[in-house]
Amino acid sequence: MCKSPYVKCPSCYTVISDPERKLQNLAEPAPCCGDTGHIRISWPMEDVLMFFEIVRQQDLNETKDRRIAIVFVSTMLELLLENVLWELLSAHTKSLQLAESALDSYQGRERRIKLYNRLSDHSLRDFFIQHEFSSLLNDWEQLAKIRNKIVHGRYFAETTDALDERELIQRITRSCLQAFFVLHNDAVRQLNEQKIDSNE
Numbered sequence: 587m588c589k590s591p592y593v594k595c596p597s598c599y600t601v602i603s604d605p606e607r608k609l610q611n612l613a614e615p616a617p618c619c620g621d622t623g624h625i626r627i628s629w630p631m632e633d634v635l636m637f638f639e640i641v642r643q644q645d646l647n648e649t650k651d652r653r654i655a656i657v658f659v660s661t662m663l664e665l666l667l668e669n670v671l672w673e674l675l676s677a678h679t680k681s682l683q684l685a686e687s688a689l690d691s692y693q694g695r696e697r698r699i700k701l702y703n704r705l706s707d708h709s710l711r712d713f714f715i716q717h718e719f720s721s722l723l724n725d726w727e728q729l730a731k732i733r734n735k736i737v738h739g740r741y742f743a744e745t746t747d748a749l750d751e752r753e754l755i756q757r758i759t760r761s762c763l764q765a766f767f768v769l770h771n772d773a774v775r776q777l778n779e780q781k782i783d784s785n786e
C-alpha cells in the first residue's frame with residue numbers, strides 16, 4: 587500500500603507533513619497545537635491510499651490500464667474533496683445527519699465543488715490559484731471529462747491521446763495530496779474561526 591507523508595493531529599485536526607515519521611513517537615509534540623500522548627490519525631483516508639496503489643500498478647502505456655487509472659484518480663480526488671467538505675460542514679452544522687444529507691444532495695464532482703464554494707469563505711478556484719495549484723484544477727477538469735466518457739461508454743482513445751493522458755495522470759498524482767493537504771488545513775482554519783465567532 588502507498589504510504590503518505592502526512593498525519594492528522596487528533597486534537598486540532600490539522601494535517602501535518604511528517605515524512606520522517608517523527609510523530610509516531612507520541613511524546614513528540616504536534617507542531618500545530620503541541621498535542622502529545624494521542625495517536626496521530628492517518629491522512630488521507632485509507633481508501634485514497636488504496637486507490638493510489640491501484641493507479642500505481644497500472645501500465646499507463648496500455649489503454650485498458652490508463653482507463654482504470656483515470657477512473658480511480660477521479661474517485662480519489664472526489665474522496666479528498668469530500669473529506670474537506672466534512673470539515674466545513676462540521677463548522678456549519680453540529681448534526682451528523684444534516685451534514686450527511688447535505689453531502690447526499692450534492693453528489694458528483696461539480697455539485698460538490700459548488701457545495702464547497704457555498705460553505706467556504708472563498709471559491710475552490712480562487713483557493714487553488716492563490717496557492718499555485720491552478721494547473722491541478724485544470725487537469726482535474728480534463729480528467730473528469732475523460733472519466734465521464736469512459737463510464738458512459740463513449741471513450742475511444744486515439745493513440746495520439748495516450749501520452750497526454752499518461753502525463754495528465756502523473757501530474758495529478760504528483761500534486762494532489764499536497765494540494766488537498768493545504769486545502770484541508772484551510773478548512774480547519776475556517777472551523778476554528780467559526781468556533782471563536784460563536785464564543786464571542
Ligand SMILES: [Zn+2]
Pocket residue numbers: 595596597598599600616618619620621
Ligand atoms: Zn494539533
